[in-house]
Amino acid sequence: MRMIIPTLLLSVSLTACASTSQQSAILASDAVPAPTAVMTAATAATSELSQQQRFEAWKADFTRRALAKGYAPNLLAATIGRAQINERALERDADQPEFTRPVWSYIQTAASPDRVSRGKAELAEHNAQFNRLEATYGVPRHVLAAIWGLESSYGRILGTHNIIDSLATFAFEGRRTTFGETQLFATLDLIQSGSVRADQLVGSWAGAMGMTQFIPSTFRDYAVDFDGNGNTDLWTSELDALASAANYLTRSGWKPGVPVMSEVVVPANFDYSKSETVKQSVAAWTALGVKPSNGMRFSDAASQMEAKLLVPAGHRGPKLLTFHNFDVIKRYNNSTSYVMGITTLASALNDYTVIRTPWPEGDEPLSFIDKQRMQETLTAMGYDTQGVDGLIGPATRRAIRAWQSANGLPADGYVERSQYLRMITPQR
Ligand SMILES: [Ca+2]
Known part of the structure; x- marks a missing residue:
């Protein structure tokens, strides 16, 4: 699962570091006149050393606290003891998004022709496994395949970062220390329980692992060893990974038979202030003139379901009714675009086009x-x-x-x- 990361705080702390080293450079040049190039190198070396020293001090402190919580000394020596700063995680964490992608571009990439055709091949190849997963969890195969496809390109892109290094880097300093520390403890739980081995812990710079891109706490709390080989392997076992995604959705309240979202049309002069904020029955929406975009009418069963109106690109773009299972997928990744991407891909894998109305692509999105x-x-x-x-x-x-x-x-x-x-x- 990806995290949406606000970036302002780290920029502030980097600025503070920069001005601190500037100050020491000025002090040093007062004391010893020296060529500027030499001073810069010396200043850099000093701040590198001090970052490393601070990191070692953090490791010692974290280890002390973990021992007090009852984690085994040899476990801590083999994990925290060997941790190194992940420079890439520090850099990426500080990145400011220069432009934001329009929602239609995200959805088109999510359900690209390549991802759809690969997904159909995977569904055919793993047909028997998907039968077992649907019978056990009640989550449709197309939704599970879409999560698999969007999170890791069906297991092809898993990340190459040492998870303990990434999380230790976050926990050490910056604006994600609480996240880093919580997830480090979850990682220690995972190894200590025997469900994974330390050498398996590879993933994204942000700490997400395996074909479902679970962060460690989600891994610990929701991942399952569905193939029963004693190892919860989200990296190479499709069955473990897909069952873990299904288990996460089920435990988040997935209701079989309830849709995720459905495209609608609304009358001219519709009161859009009801969008996003009002949750009411489909019958109540129908009374306001909301209709399915395919020209049909809502069934009696659908009319009794609760839904919200989503207008992701304004009144000139597609309008959607979103149902209970939309919010369940949002528990996986708290992003409306993500849920629309998953649903669009899942529908395409089932030869259905969920959003037919063109997006207002001529309107240049705000940066x-x-x-x-x-x-x-x-x-x-x-x-x-x-x-x-x-x-x-x-x-x-x-x-x-x-x-x-x-x-x-x-x-x-x-x-x-x-x-x-x-x-x-x-x-x-
Ligand atoms: Ca397994």
Whole structure:
């Protein structure tokens, strides 16, 4: 499972480091006049050494606390004792997204023709295993195959980072220390319980492992040894990996027979302020003029189900009713785009096109910087976005909808480029 990572805090701490070494350079040059190049090298060496020293001190402290919690000394020596700083994890963690990808681009990549054809081949090859998984967990094979395909390209891309190094790097310092420490303890639990071996612990720089990209706490709490060989192997056993994904969804409340999402059309002058915020029966949506986009009508069974309206690219783009199982997949990865990507791929694997309406691809999406400026502008106008982070969450969409309503625009929570320009232009 991927984590969406806000990046501002580490930038702040890096800035603080930089100014600290600058200060020491100035002090040193006061004391000993020396060529600038030599000073720079010396300063760099000093700060590298001190980072390493700080890391060793952190390892000693973590080990002390882990011993107090009852973890075995030889386990800690073989894991934490050998941990090294993962420079790549530090760099990637500090990356600022320069542009954000439009939702349609993400979904098109998720359900690319290549991923669909590979997925169909995997479904055919593992037909018997998928039968067993559906019978045991009640999660459709196409959903499981889509997770497998999106998380790791059906097991082809698993990551090459030592998980203990990555997590120790996060736990050591920066803005993810709590995450790093929690996940390190989960990793120690995994090894100590015997469900995995330390040499198997390879994954993404961010700490996710195997064909399902589970972080260690999810691995510990939800992964299963479905093929029964005594090892919970999410790296090379398709059966263990797919069963673990199914188990995670089932334990998160997956309901067999409930859809994930369904495309709809809405009448002109529809009140979009109900999108995202209101959860009600499909019958109640029908009473407001919401209909299936394929021209049919909702069945009696569907009419009784609860749904929310999702308008991911505004009133000019596709509209979706999202059901209970949409929120269950969101527990896997807390991203609306991710769930739409999974559902689009799962449907394509089943020869069904879930979203038929074209996306408003001509509308240039807002960049990360644009989104920050939009949040600043909305906040200044009295629409509280609860911070300026360049990420569009529920609070920001609520502020957008209020601004749209006040300006006679459809309150769909999606800011088109033209609306953005209007928003940031000072009113006379
Ligand atoms: Ca196994």
